[in-house]
Amino acid sequence: MYVAFKEIRRSLGRFTLLSLAVALLVILLLFFQAVAGTLTSGLTGGLESSSADVLVYDVRARLNPANSLIPAPVITQVSESPDVAAVSPIGLSVFTGTTDGDEIDVQLVGGDPTGPSVPAEIADGRLPQGPGEGLFSGSGFDNPIEIGQTVSVEGIDFEVVGTADDAAFNLLPTLYVTFEDFTSASQNRAGIPIEVAPSLLGVIVVDGADPAEVAEQLTQSIVGIEALERPAAVDALPGVGQITQSFNILYVLLYIVVAIVTGVFFLILTVQKQDALVLLRAIGTGSRDVVTSVLIQVLVVVGAGAVIGTVVTAGLLQLTRDVFGASLDSTTTTLSVAAIVVLGLLASVGAVRRVLAIDPMQATRSGAI
């Protein structure tokens, strides 16, 4: 440890540069993760946070909520199926609304506020209890609408009575209202009293029942529907897989760059100080002590880079909160930082192998030291 820290102190410039390089990569990684998290949460949050255990689609919709329409008889069939405790229609449609005089796109989610059509948890306020009330949830890319504000959609004024976190659909400001209000807004937009069918059904299963088995049983027993347990429905949302895959490729590239930068730096460093390491081995330093010294330096440099990168990213995301509202997830951040430190240690295997290969006899060769 003595030699490791003394060397860092005497070569502060080069070790600082490596730490800053690692910090830069950590900033990129965490920033991408925060943006990807906000993007996917804005797309999947509505289903992910739903109180429904199972979601029922029109089979022709191919698991795309925007294309799904559930005929009225299906609601009764699902309600009467085994292991089903509660069912709620879920109407989904994007409207143009106004709030504080500004036009906005707003996703209306119509359903039974006491049933499985609303988020499982609300952040503030309460669920809508009747006509003209709404529960708001925004994606990170929207300006928040607060409790007490009014959103007008197709001539209906909705007062926001509560808010929920991460429960938006389609990256849009999302308003959970009664199915009756949803129907009225749809009919007002059409200009005639059309029949409004729900896009999905939300189902709560009885205690002890397996949602996946219930979904399978519903799909098998009712013609024209496809039912999925909620996590599977989230994964099946259009575009989510592609976004996740694209970002995963970026993450892998960044992890590879971290490993290469760290590995090459410490390998070069070990080659440059080969003579000093030969001398230390010759005067009685065990190979384990020398390897420990290298690994301590890796930990310090990569760890410092990770900490700097995390702090800077948190600051940057705070500064850009009004732009897309992304923030660091503590679990993801901790895992990413741990992965980078472990990768740094693994990447130093070249340097460690070189240290282990040192022959202290080289100290006796003329000019070796």
Place this chain on the structure above:
Amino acid sequence: MPALEMSQVRKVYGADDQQVVALNDVDLTVDDDEMLILVGPSGSGKTTLLTVAGALLRPTSGSVKVGGVEITDLDDKEAARFRRDQVGFVFQSVNLVPFLTARENLLVVRQFGGSKIDGAAKKRADQLLDELGLGGRGDNLPSQLSGGQKQRVAIGRALMNEPPLVLVDEPTSALDSELGKQVMDLLRSEIKGRGVAAIIVTHDDRVLGYGDRQVQMVDGVLSSAAPATATTT
């Protein structure tokens, strides 16, 4: 008990037709507080003898005892511990860790193997540097020291752990006459003052008179011992 006993020590490099006998059944004893000068032409096996005595190299056969302890059967870890605790090395070329100051180059031998750099170690390092005429140079990096000063720091490092045996390889080869004399005066003074045994390998005639005894090595064979031919300082 002698500081070093080598008995029928043989070191062979290579195999079959390519074999080179670096040490040919060498017998050598160095008493406590004896300063032995080992001379011989280049390639005669002097440095090999030094490295075998210091557990840097295992002999092909024979026995090597330091302080009565057989060192030929030590494994790598034990050999490293032996070198750290029982032997002080001064190598031929400048031999300091470049990113450690003169004081830290002395203290580094106390760091490894679970030891600690305590107040006593720092005091001893400062005392050694004072004795070596480097009292004001403790915080200098090797790059800020002259060749002679570096060699003195290396002597200090060799003595830091108070080893019973000091092995010195060509201490004056990189120094001019005046610096070489200064370093040898200092070396003899420190070694004799501490009552430790030392082997000094050299082919520099100026060094011959500094030892208590002088032996010559040719083609891996030690010739009869001869008393030192000159006195020092």
